[in-house]
Amino acid sequence: MVKLIIDSKNVTVPEGTTILDAAEKAGIHIPHLCYLKDINEIGACRVCIVEKKGMDKLITACNNEVEQGMEIFTNSPKVRATRKANVELILSDHDCMCATCVRSGNCSLQKIANDLGIVEIPYKMIAEKNRWDKNFPLIRDASKCIKCMRCIQICDKVQDLQVWNVSGSGYRTTVGVMQNLKIQDANCSLCGQCITHCPVGALRERDDVGRMFDALADPDKITIVQVAPAVRTSWGEGIGLYKEEATLGRLVSALRCMGFDYIYDTTYTADLTIMEEGSEFLERFQNRDKYKWPMFTSCCPGWVRFVKSQYPDMVENLSSAKSPQQMFGAITKTYIADKLGISPEKIFAVSIMPCVAKKYECDVENLSDAGFGQDVDLVLTTREIDRMIRADHIKADDLKEEEFDDMFGVSTGAGVIFGATGGVMEAALRSAYFLLTKKNPDPESFRRVRGLDGWKEAVFEIEGTAIHVAVASGLGNTRKLIEAIRNDEVKYDFVEIMACPGGCAGGGGQPIHDNVEMAESRGKILYGLDRTANLRFSHENPSIQKTYEEFLEKPLSEKSHHLLHTNVNDWILNK
Incomplete structure (x- = not known):
């Protein structure tokens, strides 16, 4: 243990601790911009500089370790003056049009500049010119x-x-x-x-809020919106609601205030995905010689883009099942349109997703099987829906609880946990067990695939048959897993991949909390919702049962293949 003094406080921390971490443990915040623990500790921004007693030169706190008996000043006149000059230099190379920036009010640079009292920049502005394709997601x-x-x-x-x-x-x-x-x-x-x-x-x-407002204002468009499982854990973060206040019912109420015509839960097609993907896995498993192994899940478009570009020879391993988002779009412009008695040509299908890659996915030309344009017309991230709520001056904390629209508002715990890493695997195994045995397992039987470990594996036995599964989240972990498969170091039957660490709960379209990873806490909410759900198996969802009875006939039927499956080989990446 090392004893030191920081801003007149006696501090004791383990040897090897950085000055930044030691200060945080003592309740002293040292501002910083470039620092990401264990990832980016290079002292590039020079904002976390501190003064060490007896040393003329200021040092960075993020990558200098504590020393026995050292005394540190984090906010001395010398530190404040130098830190202010450093931030002014950064601002001189920065477009300071905060009023038109999506991060205004949630920007680390803006906060630090305000805290330092910077009201003008004494240097010539040399911000780099911007050149970018604004149509790219x-x-x-x-x-x-x-x-x-x-x-x-x-x-x-x-x-x-x-x-x-x-x-x-x-x-x-x-x-x-x-x-x-x-x-x-x-x-x-x-x-x-x-x-x-x-x-x-x-x-x-890419900001699609303007397109969404235009669609809502168009009297000839019928807007049908779906809300992804992981969005319910995070939508309130961007508008200042506590977790307890940011209920799904209040989000539904906000969407109705905006003017959406029909509001549904993507967990409906998450359950539909399980029926199709689970049935596909069993069909492959019972005819092993006809397929390449293992079978990969296919509901994450970031992962699909990764495997197509990095390991194109393994695209055949992907399930042919579409993602829940795309299944919902296809069902919306066929079955749901028929049930509601509305013209599919008038439908503007919208998804609220925790994901940036979903914007790409909805524009893939092949995903238009319903025959009325793209199956999903527009994708909004969680951040974008928060911006829309603020733009409409909706006071979220005054909203009353409202339900999803009837008929397709029923969800199961299995569908909800799609938003957490391991959730797709667990939901699929619950229903695969039933499809094989005609009886439900204990819904907690497959919890070994839960958790934030980047690469998890387990073996489950169903009727005496061992099924080897693996789950990976984050594409660095995914690459390690795939390389191990290719080198015959591991053998699996079924593998779930999510591109984002922690799954969709930590998705690239979620609200941003600088230097704080939220995937774990959001994932716990999803598993808590599953634990208290009335229905915990996809095959028990009455909306799913009715969809097959009235429209799709059965999983993997001809109609199911046409609307709910895709050939990923035909997807074009560079759009």
């Missing part, structure tokens, strides 16, 4: 980039994709796409983790 604004390197490190160290790179030196330093490629050609998975780890507004999703 991921937008980078070079004029806002502060060269903190977080996007590079998260993409390299966590997602193992190497999309971003730094070039130039001095004031010409810039961050861009590796090898000077266009982003469309860079094999980006669109996971959005670079967005959620950017401290400013240099990275964001």
Whole structure:
């Protein structure tokens, strides 16, 4: 243990602790911009500088370790003056149009500048000019980039994709796409983790809020919206609601206030996905010689983009089942339209998703099987729906609880846990057990696939047959798993992959809390909802049963294959 003094406080911490962490443990916050624990500890921004007694030169707190008997000043006149000058220099190379920035009010640079009392910038403004395809789902604004390197490190160290790179030196330093490629050609998975780890507004999703407001105002459009499972855990974060206040019923009420015509829960088609994907797995398992192994889940478009670009020979391993989002779109413009007695041509199908890659997925030309344009017309991230709530001046804490629209509002715990890593696997195994044995297992039987470990594996026995499964979240973990499969180091029957660490709960379209990872706490909410749900098996959802009885006939039927399955080989990536 090391004893030191920080701002006149006696502090004792383990040897090897950084000054930044030691100060935090003592309740002293040292401002910083570029720092991400264990990922980006390079002291690039020079905002976390502190003064060490007896030393003329200021030092960075994020990557300097404590020493026995040292005395540190985190806010001395010398520190304040230098920190202010450093931030002013950063601002001189930054587009400070905060009023039109999606991160205004939730920007680390903005907060630090305000806290330092910076009201003008004494240096010539040299913000980099912006050149980017604004139609791509991921937008980078070079004029806002502060060269903190977080996007590079998260993409390299966590997602193992190497999309971003730094070039130039001095004031010409810039961050861009590796090898000077266009982003469309860079094999980006669109996971959005670079967005959620950017401290400013240099990275964001394509903003589709304007298109959504136009559709809501169009009397010839019937807006039908679906809400993804993980959104219910996070939508209140961006508008200041406590978790207890941010109920699903209040979100439904907010959407009705905005003017959406019909509001449904994506868990309906999460259950439908389980019926199709679970049946497909059993069909493959019982005819092993006809297929490549293992079978991969296919509901995460970030993962689909990854496997298509990195391991194209393994695309055949993907389930042919569409994602719940796309199944809902196809069902909306066929079965739901018929049940509601409305013309499919008038339907504007919208998804609220915790994901940036879903914006790409809905635009894939092949995903238009209902025959009335794209099956899903527009995707909004959780952040975008929060912006819409604020734009409509909706006071969320005054909203009353409202239910989803009838008929397709029923959900199961199995569908809800789709939003957490391991949830798809667990839900599929619950129903696979039933499809094989005609009886339900204990719904907690498959909980070994839960948790935030980047790569989990388990063996489950169903009627004497061992099923080897694995779950990975985060594409760096995914690459390790796939390489182990290719090298015959492991053998699995069924593998679930989510591109984002922690699954959709930690998705790239979720509200941003700088330096705080929220996937675990959001995932716990989903598992809590499952535990208290009246229905915990996808095959017991009465809406699903009715859909097959009245429309689809049975899982893997000809109609199911046409509407609910896709050939991923035909998807085009560079759009």
